[in-house]
Amino acid sequence: MLDNAIIMVSIILIINIVYVTFSTIRMILTLKGRRYIAAFVSMFEITIYVLGLGLVLDNLDQIQNIIAYALGFGIGVVVGSIIEEKLALGYITVNVISSDPEIEFTKQLRDKGYGVTSWYAYGMDGDRLSMQILTPRKYELNLYETIRLIDPKAFIIAYEPKQIYGGFWVKQVRRSRIKSGKKQEQKEKETAQLDQ
Template sequence: MWDIMLIFFIQIVFVPILTLRTVFMVKNQKERASFVGALEALVYIFGVSLVLSGEQSIGAMVAYSLGFGIGIYLGGIIENKLAIGYTAYNVNLQSKNEALIEKLRMEGYGVTLYAGEGRDSERYKLEILTKRSREPKLEVLIEEYEPKAFIISYEPRKFKGGFLVKAMKRRLNLKRQKKEKVTEV
């Protein structure tokens, strides 16, 4: 019985690690993916050796499968909490909502405004790039100022230049300067 419980818990640990490794690879974070991948392999080999050692019990196989399923669920929760990466939003508006645009910019979102021709009238599109961790706040702001907005979001794989990249570089330089001051002391 102890082996069956251990197999179950190993799977609950293994699959979220597998999820994170996959996310890091997709986000082009090779160093993190390599580290997590080595940990994943260690846990996997330990779990499989337990399943394959001794007698092949149905309980061990069921525990392995259930742990895998629960691990997928937990991996999704962990990935959502970490919110690694960025999301691009295209927000389509029926009117040029200056209050929304100003509020978004005051909150630190980079906003680009486009005017376009819709079927019945002129339309406006906001293009916004944000960290995934800031998505919920962005969505609340849009809903508050423009409840009828049509929103499309996607995860960009690469980007270069622009407002957000300049802000990220400034933050990175400030962190480096703080580290240098700490090491000087």
């Protein structure tokens, strides 16, 4: 079966896509502090790696195998990154500077379940409202959308905290009090209808 060049190229390509996908996920799990899951994933990763590399090294005279190996590596990086985005492990901290300190920004975000610390600041063009918000990564895009709806001119900076300890944020965020955008909008519509 491995004598057929097309089958050999396909096997090498698939093996390397799977290997690099596992490698990418393992690296991300390690960075997120999930070492035991990362160790478990690495067992499959190395087994697949040895199989794929062995096939290529046994057939170094076949340039298509080397090309398939390299192509599989590149595709594996993309696939692993997509899977990591879907998993959305960890938390993100978002710093927001509102152009209008009079907007009830903090209240609106807290009503949606986000932990917000805010303070008044002074920028080049006058007073500002500065906020720091912690959210699980899976709610990151919803948070950005909410911020843009409240203040389209808001300045946003986001980063992943290395370690989180204590405070109101962690308790509330871990309890998943954050309401997704669609669920919150539906709830607000139902409340408005009842009030009428």
